Amino acid sequence: MSNLEQTLIVVKPDGFKKGLVGKIISRFEEKGFQIVDLKLFQFDVETARRFYEAHEDKHFFDELVSFICSGKTVGCILEGNNAISTVRLMVGNTKSTEALPGTIRGDFGIGFTDNIIHASDSAESFIKESKIIFN
Numbered sequence: 001m002s003n004l005e006q007t008l009i010v011v012k013p014d015g016f017k018k019g020l021v022g023k024i025i026s027r028f029e030e031k032g033f034q035i036v037d038l039k040l041f042q043f044d045v046e047t048a049r050r051f052y053e054a055h056e057d058k059h060f061f062d063e064l065v066s067f068i069c070s071g072k073t074v075g076c077i078l079e080g081n082n083a084i085s086t087v088r089l090m091v092g093n094t095k096s097t098e099a100l101p102g103t104i105r106g107d108f109g110i111g112f113t114d115n116i117i118h119a120s121d122s123a124e125s126f127i128k129e130s131k132i133i134f135n
Contacts, residue, residue: 003081004080007078010074011073033078045069054125
């Protein structure tokens with residue numbers, strides 16, 4: 001039985017600077033995900049603070065906001081079966097050093113903040129985050 005869902009990924013500035021956008025998106029397409037929307041943009045501080053407001057009380061919040069504003073990013077809405085959980089598995093552990101080989105962060109990330117990609121962790125997050133990026 002299929003559970004067709006949409007989710008959001010954001011290729012962060014480190015992924016964009018390393019020229020990984022095509023490789024990352026191809027991984028999702030190869031797993032059968034369809035691109036619903038795609039946007040190249042750069043976060044400003046206000047938008048980044050809204051995007052990451054769930055982490056506002058964490059010690060790394062300012063570093064996270066600064067990093068996501070440091071360069072161009074690519075936002076992409078993907079659609080497919082069990083998109084949220086499957087994409088999260090493909091992305092890997094938030095800490096790139098703990099992400100398994102074969103995951104996007106395991107293969108390309110180098111740290112906690114500079115971990116190449118963001119992926120929505122729930123349907124609620126997808127709705128909130130996609131509205132922020134795609135208005």
